[in-house]
């Protein structure tokens with residue numbers, strides 16, 4: 001234990017030489033806080049006589065004064081030491097903000113009334129600025145990562161579209177058609193639902209290419225794809241199977257209804273694209289896979305072509 005004399009000498013020594021700010025504030029009820037003493041370190045920062053000044057007189061920024069007295073009031077209210085971070089400066093002309101970590105301790109008289117607040121403020125400006133710089137750096141990094149992720153997602157979406165769309169017509173390519181049909185078949189199997197698959201083939205397409213050229217052939221393929229898309233229902237699938245062959249998958253559709261729809265497709269294509277279509281329909285059975293279903297539809301297509309006397 002220190003004797004009172006030793007304690008007094010120690011306090012005096014600390015007060016004189018402690019490198020951080022130390023201050024004693026007199027509490028004048030109800031709402032006045034007056035500087036009673038500041039240690040040499042704080043006096044050096046302030047640079048002008050401050051003993052006897054209220055916080056409003058000491059601090060050039062009214063907002064800062066409000067914030068500081070707010071902390072003082074908190075300390076009075078809880079009657080307990082408190083710790084807080086504060087930001088400000090002591091000079092109007094000095095716009096460099098300093099940051100302090102402050103410990104505020106209430107001091108009492110013999111009746112237990114708070115007469116003073118004793119504070120120690122550690123200058124944490126460098127630490128705070130370093131933390132701020134780090135946070136800004138992190139924010140920049142996060143923004144960069146976010147931007148790169150968005151770019152990557154867009155690239156993936158483009159790649160996915162490239163990998164699943166037929167370049168010429170924009171409808172599903174064979175890979176995507178197969179995947180979507182397998183999916184539709186799984187659903188039909190699970191729900192014991194109907195499903196019909198339709199193969200459509202442009203009659204004499206080779207002749208169109210040979211007489212009108214490949215670009216004209218391309219244009220017709222695009223027109224046919226568009227006409228089929230517009231004539232089919234939203235829930236139907238359409239894909240280019242290859243060359244001049246298209247496949248439509250019709251969920252929840254009976255062969256008879258598929259036949260009606262096929263006729264509508266044929267009529268629309270004849271009217272809008274100036275060419276006729278060969279058609280083959282197959283009804284899904286639970287044992288089918290994509291290949292077996294297509295094969296049955298293809299055989300029906302061939303039979304139809306032969307019956308109409310069209311050379312394949």
Ligand SMILES: Nc1nc2c(ncn2[C@@H]2O[C@H](COP(=O)(O)OP(=O)(O)OP(=O)(O)O)[C@@H](O)[C@H]2O)c(=O)[nH]1
Pocket residue numbers: 168201202203204205206207209213214215216217218221242243244305310311312
């Ligand atoms: N313009 C164009 N032609 C293509 C494309 N893909 C395949 N072809 C051509 O489509 C033609 C398909 O010929 P076939 O399979 O004999 O079909 P078809 O002439 O319609 O005969 P049928 O089906 O019996 O009526 C071939 O000449 C291919 O070169 C394409 O992307 N663009």
